[in-house]
Amino acid sequence: MPNKSQKREASCSCGQLSLITSGNPVRISICHCFECQKRSGSVFATQVRFPRYCIEIQGEFATYTRTADSGNQIHFQFCRKCGGTISYYLDEDPDNLAVPIGLFSDPSFPQPVYSVYEERMHHWVQLPEGMEHIN
DSSP states (O other): OTTTTOOOEEOOSSSEEEEEEESSSSSSEEEEEEHHHHHHHHEEEEEEEEEEGGGEEOOOOEEEEEEEEETTTEEEEETTTTEEEEEETTTTTTEEEEGGGGOOOOSOOOOOOOOOOOGGGGOOOOOTOOOEOOO
């Protein structure tokens, strides 16, 4: 996990929208739900949650809200120019923002610790050892 003084920068594809994080992540996870698959264009999505006060967003974004598989409202903040999701949060957890890990462009970013919605995981996906499985 990053130390409290470490800052990380993430950005959308076009670079118009970016964010800077500081402090330690609250949670690093993989989600296999179908909506995350659609959002990411992959067979799962990886994200890291930080306390909202540890994130500074720069640039203009729009918001898209939908009902998550859990039944909670989820709010996505995305770039108005390229459409890339920069962050999102759940109504049940408004104090934390989730950021897709790939936006950091950092292969040394710590691996996910949690895996959720595994009943929708593609049969050929192999998860890292020691991961906590939450269903």
